Amino acid sequence: MKRFVTLLVLLILMPSSFLGVEPNEILDDSQLEQRARDISKNIRCMVCQNENIDDSAAELARDFRILIREMLVEGNTDQQIYDYIEDRYGEFALLKPRFNPKNWILYFSGPILIMLCLILIYRSYKNSKFEELPANDFTLEEKKRIKELISKR
């Protein structure tokens, strides 16, 4: 009994452990709810360590989730919600960095490097020092000889 009481006290004192969206937050409109989920996955929980608000148990994340749902119900577009959050809480809140000159290196470094590689490959194909290699096929005589060798085994 004593143990049960301790447990009860502890459970009341403990922070909520349920991760992310709680049942009472969910919108009735499943399409809006899905949009809310998708947006939430792209918003950082500001007080957590590298978590999005969709997965986070933090109080602040919950407030954000509710805010997003309220804005959706009011008829805002996804973009308007992102802009609103960025306005209030800074770019830090967006898990997907904005596509702007400051972040171009993030988005372009991969494609540019690949393009460079492709150009290099194309050039090496063009000036083809490889063609000095003997032709790909064996001559008729060689083929004959190979057949002989194989049949001997």
Added chain:
Amino acid sequence: MITEIGHLSLILALLVSVLQIGVVGVGYAKNIFNWLYAGTLMAVVQFGFIGISFLSITWAFVNSDFSLTLVTNNSHTLKPLLYKISGVWGNHEGSMLLWVLVLSFFGFLLAVLQRQIPLKFKALVLFFQSAITLAFLSFILFTSNPFARLEFPPFNGYDLNPLLQDPGLAFHPPLLYLGYVGLSISFSFALAGLANGSINSAWASWVRPWTLLSWVCLTLGIALGSWWAYYELGWGGWWFWDPVENASFMPWLITTALLHSTLVLEKREQLAKWTVLLSILAFSLSLIGTFLVRSGIITSVHSFASDPTRGIYILAIMFLFTGGALVLYLLLGKKIRGGRVFSFWSRESALISNNLLLVISAMVVFIGTFWPLIIETIQGDKISVGPPYFNLTFTPFMIALSLLLPIGVSLAWKRGNIARALKSLIAPAILALVLAILILSLQTGMRMLGPVGLMLAVWVILGTLWELAGKVGIGKHPLGKSLRWLKLLPRTEYGKSMAHLGFGFTIIGIASITSWELEDIRVVRIGDVYQVGSYEFQLLDVKETGGPNYFAQVGEFEVIHDNSQVAVMLPEKRVYPVANSTTTEAAIDMGLLRDLYIVLGDFQGEDAWAVRTYIKPMVNWIWIGAFVMALGGCISLSSRLPVLQKRKPRKAS
């Protein structure tokens, strides 16, 4: 007393490493055999001392010696034995001690194994290995002494984070460290090869087993970490693109590239310079990984030690070795001979493309991981680079890799025939396409990720099998003959195919879970029945229980599918009084085709509980794939172990 012995051994190990560097240095310069030999033996002594030191700290943990600061902060008498031991490396000081233990262990292995390597070269490799050990030993002794005593020892310890009390996590760090640190050997080999001017096919064959071993450990370590996150963090996420995850993933990508380029170097004496560069990069990235974790410079779940002096020390070590190695590379790399020519369509070209894709993808991850830091330093802006970014920029590389893989393995060395290679792959291509169309028509909605992902997976898997079948002439020759040929294939061939199959399996898992996961969140009263997908769940009861250091509430769910009971699942919610925290222990009913995953949430009053239920299709294939990849690595590795080598001299017929 034992603690003091441990501390003393660590100091002695440091002295031995200094001595070793001197002895090998002089022996190498003056070409004295005995000195070189003594130098290699010191690797054994050094490992012995560090081993004693590590054992003594483990002893302190097992016996709960709370006169040690480290034990007090990271242990508790009530903890199960396994977690007392894993507590040794569940903290900064201990994990660094484990790091040097592994470092010297690899030095020891190199010293006693691989007798085919000329002594002079081996000693030179150990010279560089010892320099790394020295740097980290001094780091431990000067900034993070694990043997520090407390003036007034408490009666009990302050526990370990309950999240970390888990078998998966007990073995995750040691495996990753084996991988990270194993790369130090390739690094030392690269430097020795540069200094010696001998980067050639023999060099590649010496270094390849070490690269393989590190790669296997990294693969398993990363998979274990991901699996741990999946069942422990409570919502079934398996990869978060967390900076610290990236820190282990980047070396993995580079090591995968390194494995393939070493192969080219070994077989064709090509890509020598590139391979050396990759060896340097791979280890540098593991140093960066260590720096990321240890300095706490990037906030993440993993940084349990945030101490700037330590960060700066590791940064210094990182710059010393990375910078030094790159300078050496620039100065001496020119001496490395260029290789033989090969035609445009050849295995060599395919492996070069593999390398480019892997390295550039690692670079994209690198930029994504560090860009927030850079922007903050330059402009003072705080930005986040999270999973949506990485998924967008990283995935194309993996798609390209899996598209190229079957074609690459079907091309011959030196000059392949692209037409013939493509022709041999018509069947897998058609099968993969048909499957994709079939799935697309079966699923609701037009999301392409699932069908395309599975198409790629099938393409990789069938392509690999087709290549193997083609190699032994299945269909062309009688089956018996083919099977005999299959038996005669070198083990490295099996290893390769296995690893590629594993890659395909992992793609299956990732594509399925990302596309077709079902999630249900609701309030459930005891006795309620609810439906998720084609499964029926009933909450039977919620009970109170407890363990050695926690209290728990356990929900009991019955799962019905097709009118028969599939499972009784028991998700838990735990309270750890000493650590003052709660965790959720999800209940998972595992299967090859799907996992059922239930999380018990908060009490909602009147016998009602918040419950999350998931159906996760094919999710286990992610880790099965990783395991099969690692198994492939092991098979390939086994051909290098003298004990396991086939001794089958050809019988004269």
